[in-house]
Amino acid sequence: MISSRSLPDLDDVTLMVAREQVAGLSHAELAFLPREIQALYAQNHHQHLSDEMAKELAEQTGGWVTGMVLSNLNGVRISGVDTFAYLGRQVLDQQPEHVREFLLRTSLPEEFNVEFCENVLTPLYSGPQNWFALMGLILEKNLFVLPLGDDGRWLRYHPLFREFLQVRLKEEHSHEVRPMLERMVKTYEQAGDWEKAYYTCKQLNNSEALADVVEHAGTAMLQSALVTLEGWVNSLPPSIVIKRPGLISLLGPLTAMKGNLQESNKLLDKAVAVYRKEHNKAGLTLALTRRANTLRLLGNYNTSMHDIDEALRLSESNSTLQPHYAEALRLKGLNLYRLGESRQAVDVLEHSLSLYTAMNEIGRVSAVLMETGMAHRAIGDIESAKHSYQEALKIQVSEKNLYYQAETLNNLAVLYHLVGEYELACETFEGGLACARKSRNQRTECVLLAGLGDLYNEVDEYDAALRAYQQAELLANELPGFFISNYLILAGGNLALRQGDLEGVSQVLKNSQTRIKTSHSAYEQGLWNLLKGRLLLFQKKPKKAIPFLQDCKRSFMQNGRDLESMWSTIWLTIAYDQDHQIIKAREELRDILKSAGVPDHALLITTLQATPFLSGLRSDTQIGRSVSTLLEKSQRLREKLPAIRRVLRHHVQSIQMPVASLIIRAFGRPEVVVNEKAVNMSDWRTQSVRDLFFYFLYKREAVTKEQIGVVLLPETLDSQTLKKRFKNEIYRLRRAVGRDVIVFDEEYYLFNRALDYEYDVEAFDTYLKRAEKSKEVTEKIEWYQKAINLVQGTYLSDVDADWVIHERARLEQAYGTALEELARLYLNVNQLEKCISICQTGLSLNPCNEVLYQLAMRANAALGDRASIARLYQTCKTALETALGLSPSLETETLFRELTI
DSSP states (O other), X not given: OOOOSSOOOOTTXXXXXXXXXXXXXXXXXXXXXXXXXXXXXXXXXXXXXXXXXXXXXXXXXXXXXXXXXXXXSSSOOOXXXXXXXXXXXXXXXXXXXXXXXXXXXXXXXXXXXXXXXXXXXXXXXXXXXXXXXXXXXXXXXXXXXXXXXXXXXXXXXXXXXXXXXXXXXXXXXXXXXXXXXXXXXXXXXXXXXXXXXXXXXXXXXXXXXXXXXXXXXXXXHHTTOHHHHHHHHHHSOXXXXXXXXXXXXXXXXXXXXXXXXXXXXXXXXXXXXXXXXXXXXXXXXXXXXHHHHXXXXXXXHHHHHHHXXXXXXXXXXXXXXXXXXXHHHHHHHXXXXXXXXXXXXXXXXXXXXXXXXXXXXXXXXXXXXXXXXXXXXXXXXXXXHHHHHHHHHHHHHHTTOHHHHHHHHHHHXXXXXXXXXXXXXXXXXXXXXXXXXXXXXXXHHHHHHHHHHHHHHHTTOHHHHHHHHHHHXXXXXXXXXXXXXXXXXXXXXXXXXXXXXXXXXXXXXXXXXXXXXXXXXXXXXXXXXXXXXXXXXXXXXXXXXXXXXXXXXXHHHHTTOHHHHHHHHHHHHHHHHHTTOHHHHHHHHHHHHHOOSSOHHHHHHHHHHTHXXXXXXXXOTTTHHHXXXXXXXXXXXXXXXXXXXXXXXXXXXSSOOOOOSEEEEOBSSOXXXXXXXXXXXXXXXXXXXXXXHHHHHHOOSOEEHHHHHHHHOTTOOSHHHXXXXXXXXXXXXXXXXXXXXXXXXXXXXXXXXXXSEEEHHHHHHHHHHHHHXXXXXXXXXXXXXXXXXXXXXXXXXTOOOHHHHHHHHHHHHHHHXXXXXXXXXXXXXXXHHHHHHHHHHHHHHOTTOHHHHHHHHHHHHHTTOHHHHHHHHHHHHHHHHHHXXXXXXXXXXXXXXXXXX
């Protein structure tokens, strides 16, 4: 037997190969597979590697066992003099001098390619070098190097070998290190790889050079790595920061994003003053755009626009300042949007978007897409808005930018809300809140909570709406700036008006009048006038209401706010009607019906809220038919609200919603609670009445009494007897749980799903769907656990009818699958005890579930509990043999051997 890392230098080796007397094992054949890595890791370190982690490790090391052993998997470094001595004698010193030098010099970067070598290493040689050939040679000689990427154009040394080479480089060629590091910094800066530039520059121990890198990185990293950038700035000596206007300018937006807008403005005032004095056009343009953004967040829109106009003049004709020009346009569009001039905002934002797209500034493209979507939504262009948001979200997800994902998800949620997609809206609001909290984006968290409040207010969940507004207000109080605070004040007034608290509305309007006027926001003033006009209508003062409603409609229309214009027009129609100006009322209503910019759902919601005032117009000879049609459609929407609230209750995470008036539990012993009081058997009178109730829940379609008789009363053959008995049982059912619970339409009976009820089976199915849709592991675990927690026993455990058995089988299968998925998720995040507990729960239901045995065996292997692995395997073997006459599958047998040998 001959063993060698290269082809043996034997005279007859070629002949031996031809005669098939020699066989070889390639790297691919020797490489550990992910499954084998899991077994090795469980055996040596008593932890479970998830499938994803094992696959990643296999890719990183190529399945190379030495690479895995040397890897810092369990927090223990395998290093020291003996290891380095071995690498020196057996590897480095065995190489030709030119290869040896190449190995040492390429150890400074984490990874390198031909272009990198050309930029950084060329000055160290007297003539041109064939970098590609050198890289191919060290790869061929297996010198602890791995190719990266699909094309293998980048190489990386194993961390321990790289550490060894760096030590030798500093010992033998210390004079080369600093010039190489300086060239590496420039190379990384040119590539926009700011983190590598920064950490490479730190090795130079030059604070001024490091400050240069931070300044250069600032604009790009403000969009994607706020926390990192802030740490870099804070690590610089204060004496350097205070004398560099570029760093002061950078501190401005960093401070603003932490919520300290006044301090941000002071810093940027200082930076602007220094740049003006130095006549630094580029620095001044950048500082002006940054200050304009802070002023915008403070609600000082006019002052912000002044800075923007100056920045546009400075950068307009200078090609090197085009990024600043595009940013100034973006901020101008946002100001116009906040000032209610949405149509103009769309044009300006699209101009900014086209410039950023041409410059391939992907991070800014996603931000401007999101903001352009906001402006499109404001003018009623729903499809364009949705497209913009979704395109922005794709970019942000790919870049893992949680900060801006939160903002885009908020706007997408508002859009779904606007068109009546309540479930999607709630789900998207919740997703946005998760992103905002993880990225510490408090401003967007505040806006998301306000959006949830608006949604709950619209579906008559007033308590939940109030809680959402209160949470938003707590955050708003910590954040300077008027916009969201003013909006929350007016939202609270609108909530009070929906609940009939006219005195509360009056107080809100009185307290907010001055601060709304000083905000100089046409949008906020319009909302204030709308609330004032509606209050006057509720107070039966239509003549006084008309000027306020006219003003808000005029303001909203001038600024392209189609949705808000529609609100104003509905209430102005009512005001004219109540003031006996019927001709003007007709004109207003016709304006609404001609409008194409507002989604039908938004119109119906407003009509629903105004129904008590609009009913009198039904009899008008000219517009009565149109009013009747609107009212009928809005009434159908009202009938859907209980079902909508029930769906929202299944999705809600951040805001607690009130308990339903009817609670139904079918897992385990059947239970029904009406208005917090349990329905006992004495209330049902007989079990057959209770079973009839659950049958209606099971049958989603309407059924006749004859169809019910076949299933539930098969012994009652006479039609008259069936009719009498059924009538009696329906009466008892309605007496026990409420008259409206069962709907009768001609010959058909149906459970009334428009009621405010909560049913554990429906909730179980909903949670499973949420888990399947979720992309985050933690979310999946949360929804699966919620679903499993609902299962307190077998479906209708004391009923053995055929229809029950069918539904029971469906639910048991879904439950078993959910247990498998949850156990696998717990295993992959190393929550091993929870994994084992879930497996035990599932095996008590189905002792022959091999998947659960396998998962439990893996968890016990990670805990180092071989006895439990053997016990599980034996239990599995016995269960399969006893119940099915089968042996464990090949997969189970293989796993058992891997974990115990």
